[in-house]
Each structure stands twice: as structure tokens, then as C-alpha cells.
Amino acid sequence: MDAISGRDCESEQEVRDRATPTHCPYCALQCGMNLIRDNGAVSVASREFPTNKGGLCQKGWTAAELLSSPERLTSPMLRDCRAENLRPASWDEALGRIAAEFTQAQQQYGRDAVGVFGGGGLTNEKAYLLGKFARVALRTSNIDYNGRFCMSSAAAAGLKAFGIDRGLPFPLEDIPNAEVILLVGANVAETMPPIMQYFDEQRRRGGRLIVADPRATQTARAASLHLQLTPGSDAALANGLLHIATAQGMLDADFIAQRTTGYEAVRRVVASYWPERVERLSGVPVSQLYEAAQLIGRARSAMILTARGAEQQSRSVDNVLAFINLALALGKAGKPHCGFGTLTGQGNGQGGREHGQKTDQLPGYRRIDDPADRAYIAQVWGVAPETLPGAGRSAYELLDSIGSDAGVRALLVMGSNVVVSAPNAGHIEKRLAALDFLAVADFFLSDTAQLADVVLPTTQWAEEEGTMTNLEGRVLLRRRAVEPPPGVRSDLEVLAGLANLLGHKHAFPSEPRAVFDELRRASSGGAADYSGITYDRIVRDNGVFWPCIGEEHPGTPRMFLDRFATPDGRARFHAIEYRPPAEEPDDEYPFYLTTGRVMAHYQSGTQTRRVAALRNAQPEAFAEIHPAMAKSFGIAENDAVRLTTRRGTAVMKARLSAAIRMDTVFAPFHWGDAARINLLTNPALDPVSKMPEFKVCAVRIAKAGANRAAAAPVLQVGGD
Ligand code: SF4
Secondary structure (H helix, E strand, O other), rough: OOOOOOOOOOOHHHHHHEEEEOOOOOOOOOOOOEEEEOEEEEEEOOOOOOOOOOOHHHHEEEEEEHHHHOOOOOOOOOOOOOOOOOOOHHHHHHHHHHHHHHHHHHHHHHHHHHHEEEEEOOOOOHHHHHHHHHHHHHOOOOOEEEHOOOOOOHHHHHHHHOOOOOOOOOOHHHHHOEEEEEEEOOHHHHHHHHHHHHHHHHHHOOEEEEOOOOOHHHHHOOOOOEEEEOOOOOOHHHHHHHHHHHHHOOHHHHHHHHHEEEEHHHHHOOOOOHHOOOOOOOOOHHHHHHHHHHHHHOOOOOOEEOOOOHOOOOOHHHHHHHHHHHHHHOOOOOOOOEEEOOOOOOOOOHHHOOOOOOOOOEEEHEOOOOHHHHHHHHHOOOOOOHHHOOOOOOOHHHHHHOOOOOOOOOOEEEOHHHHHHHOHHHHHHHHOOOOOOOEEEEEEOOOOHEEEEEEEEEEEHHHHEEEHHHHEOOOEEEEOOOOOOOOOOOOHHHHHHHHOOOOOOOOOOHHHHHHHHHHHHHOOOOOOOOOOOOHHHHHHHHOEEEOOOOOOOOOOOOOOOOOOOOOOOOOOOOOOOOOOOOOOOOOOEEEEEEEEEOOOOOOOOOOHHHHHHHHHHHOOOOOEEEEEHHHOOOOOOEEEEEOOOOOEEEEEEEEEEEOOOEEEEEEOOOOOHHHHHHHHHEEOOOOOOOOOEOEEEEEEEEEEEEEOOHHOOOOOOOOO
């Protein structure tokens, strides 16, 4: 029987004719899969690929349902005025309206009055063309994307310390070879389950896994040691571990001397992070601090990996730098089976931040404020360097500016659902309502598209071709497996069509390969150099790791083995003082709120909430609270609870779990409407990366319907 089709009498060739090897539409693991066409139906089958080795999570197995969803948009829609409903329209009418509105806004208020908001799920080709569209066709500085809410702090810290931002500087296959791994703020067992095979193998070989997380997640339960830290205390924890490692003589003096700069200032700062103080700041017992420091410090090889738990805070660049300090001081970077890395979340979170949809960047990770970088990209684009705008506002600042005097008046959103995913989402929804004009390109009527003046129906995932860059920095090819439904266009066609109407007739190709060829030229010589990568090479080699500086270049699976990407080749230490979160619990809002993801859903849920199996697996949002907290408030399992912060209120069912700290409430962010947890989150921004503080703010809880007087009993809090 055939492994893919399950049929008895079908030749291998017949199956291959119906199968398209491609990748999952969701997270940054970008698992390989086959899509099988069978009498008009499409299903997912396993595919041996180096990253997932045939494994998929429930989201991947059910992804084909997106292709036949009855909720699929197949016609442009527009509303003639705000009081009216969206109505079907022709492409000519819809694109013409957008071009006219953008032109009018810019004539009236200046070029920066039009904003562009992209997404970390867009292919490299789309991210590249969107950036070019903003800078060349609109000449606005106001472009940014939802990856600002995801990877910006890890990226900024990587640039500061290593001179380059690639999430993992080594392939996943190296993970089982590390003796010890410290995973900070990552629940990969739920968010990207197939990656667990690498951590499982590491432990089978005798390795130890340490997880730092305020919750005893599935990942933490698989660990040898769980550090259940207070939300927002990551930098204190990192400094505390380095303090112990220093005191116990575990530092790698040769590595520090030969491959780094700036250690002395770090030594002085961590001297005051004695274990008892760090226990007070982080809630992690002194004994566990010693155990963790000794495990990492005495290991021959170790990796430190961070994710959103540490990275979505108003001091998250500092958090990441503090853990990088630990890796560097122990000599656990730039060596085989060692290293610091960050686990990218969104499907193209890595590539999406390399090619120009970030407001301060040009393609190839070039800087928009660097004259040489501007001149190079201007020449590729055939424009004068002085016509390129400078850096504009970061994602939250861009949305927050809407309606103000110098703010954005008209906005194009592509591949993002900011009504659900932005912090302080009620405020952002009001800002969107203050726009003169909103256009959204999407394949479902997302929560954000529902507010739009024009909605453009676009192709999705398996209906188009394009490259994605996974969390390892491996560039992959997403292939077209099925014809798109009549009436939809690709995002590339949308951008080319709009550019044409705005007077740039020939500068915007709409075929993915042509766009990728231009991207290769634009990235050549940049930090993220894709010039040697072709679609054919990607297929032949199961992906190509950037930088890849020519077609004969092998690509770069492992970075930093000889030198770091700084001008002097040395990694840089940064002295980091712990600073508390922007908002801490007080009498009025006595608990921490932290947010995250669940296994069955992805991002704002626009796609996964429309897949029956995923909806059934996790039909609604929930607030995870400790049984002791629940008892104090008279809350039972499944009771509706009301969570309130200084920014808003959300209502969802209670899920009682001893896996969470007694002082902390956890809620996933995949849902809209009354359960929209981002109504509550704090938009306090990291000063460097402009990352909002999704992971920690102060909240109060009450049983829905209970009055507020009963909302703040005294609770003894602790980490277990
Ligand atoms: S959601 Fe992520 S982990 Fe799950 S199958 Fe898709 S790429 Fe793999």
C-alpha cells in the first residue's frame, strides 16, 4: 500500500503526479508536507524533510481545510460610505478607489499620511515588494509590520551582540548534541510540537533541559529543571546565573579574552545579583539558581534559546542581551554544539524582517539611514537615493498616530489582523475607525478586514509560489499545489496593480520568480545575502541557509564558528541592569497577566478558527488561574471570569491549573470579540526595539457578574 495515498493499486508516479511537496502555512518551523489532490479534494500527507522529519502538528495536518473554506473571500468588496455595508466590486473599481484615496491623502497631508502595515507570514517576495511599494510607489516612511510584535527585540539584541540577526545560528540537527539547553520563555511543545523530537533526542543522549517559564507548560514538564520565574524578571534571572557562574569559577577566560569585548562592565554589574536578591526578584529559589548555573556552567556544550516569554516586554532587548552575556561568559557561543539562539514564531518571521517591510530597513538587512545602503538599493530600484524616505514609525506608533495631525490618514494592511494582535487593541480599533480610509488584503474577512473601506481577496499559501525563511535561516520554497478560486489575485499582483495606477507601470513585477530575482540582487552584499539562492537550489538542497553570496557558495548553516559578524569579529557584552516591568501588580490590579498561544491555534486565529478540527480542539479562549486564586474568588472550573486592566476588560472561561504561579493569570491571544485579551495588554514599548509589553501587566480578576468589592482578597503568592 502506498504510504502517501493509502491506495493499493496506484503507481508511485501516479501518486507523485498528484502530490506537491511544500510547507505548512503556519509557524516558523515551516514543516515539510505533501499536498495530495484527489478528485478536486486536497489533503495533507507526511513528507520527509530535514526539519520536521515527517512530523506535523494538528494545525499542519488540518491545513488543507483552509483551501475549501466556505468563508473564503473571492470578490473585492468596498463600502461607499462608512454607514453602509461592504458590497461586491470589480477589481478595477477596488484598486481604483485605493489609488484615488491614497493620492488624495498624500496631496492633502503629505506623503507620510499613507501607511503600510505588513505581516510576518508574507513570503520573502511579498515582504520585499511591499517595502518597495511603500518607498517607491508611495514614498512614505510609514511602513512597518506585525513582526515588530514578535521578533524585534531578539533581532535588536542579536545585532547589538553578534552584529547580525539570524534567529538560530545553527541548524536544528545540532540541538541533540548539546549537553545542556536553557530554554527561556518558550513553550515549543505546544507551539511547534515537531521540534520536540530534537529536545527529546538530546535528553535520550543524556542531556539536560532547563526551562524558565512562569507556567509549568508541557515543555517545562519535559525538562530536567523548571525555573518558574515571576513574569518580567528574566534579566534578573540571567544576571543571577552569571553571578553564580562567576563566583564558582565557571567562566571561560580564554573565550572572553579572544572572542569578545566589554566583559568588564558586565562583571561589575552582575556582582550585585547575589542569589538571595535574585530569588526575591525572580521568585526562583536559590537552590534552583545554583543547580541551573552549575548545569550550564559545567557542561562541555550548552545552548541558550529564548522566545517570546522573554522577548515581548518593555525591557526585552535587555532580557535577551543578559542571556547572551551568560552564553558568552561561559564560552558557549561560536563553537560546535553551543550557541545562543532565538526561536522565531511567525511563518516567515525571519525572512519577513530581512527584506524591507520594517520601517528602518532596506532589503538584505540594509539600513535605511546608511547612505551607501540607500544608494545601492536606489540603483536596484532605478530611483534617486534622495527620493527614498527615511525611517518612519514602528508598528504600534504607526497605528497609534492615526487621526493625529501628523499621523497616518489612509492605511493598507496586508497579511495582518491588528484588531486582535496589537496591544491595547480597543484603542487601536478606535484609531482604525479614525482613518479616512482603510484597505485590507486578506483571504478571509478578518476582524480587521471587517472595518475596511476596501477589502481585496488574495491567494493563500498553496495557491501561490514563493520563498519562506524558517527559524534556522533556511530559505524554503512554498509551491503552488492548487489553482486559486476565480476572482482572487496574489498580493504581488495587488501591489503591481496599485503601483501601476500610482504611475509606476514597469517597476513592479508580479511573478514570484521575477520578484525573487530582484530580491537576490537587492540583498547582494547585505547582511542577509540571498544572491546565491535560486528556486532550483532550494528544491535540490532541501533549502539554502543565508548568507549565500553566490551560486557556487554552499550557504551558511552554522555561523560565528570563526568570527562574529561585528567589524572586529568579536561578540559584544552589554552591561544590563534588571528593571521591573512598566506595570506591576498593586492594590487595584493585584496580579500579573501574561499572554501566549495554544497548540490548536495560530496568531490571531483568522485561519485556525475557521478549521473545524482546531475549533473543536480549542473552541474558545480561557483564563488559566491557580486553584488557590480561584478559591479566593469563588471561581470554579469553566465559570466565566472578567479580567480587567487599566486598558480594558475581557470575559472568558476559567481554567484551573496548579501549573501556573498563584500570582499570575495566563490567557491566549487567538480570539476576538469579548475574549480578546489584547484589549488588556500594555503598549509600553521597549526603547530600542519598540516591542510592546505583551507578556506582563497588572490585572484584576472577578467571577463574571460578581461585584468589584469581592475582587481583591489577600492571596499568598509564590512560585510553586
Ligand atoms: S504549525 Fe508549525 S509545527 Fe505545526 S505543522 Fe505547521 S509548521 Fe509544523
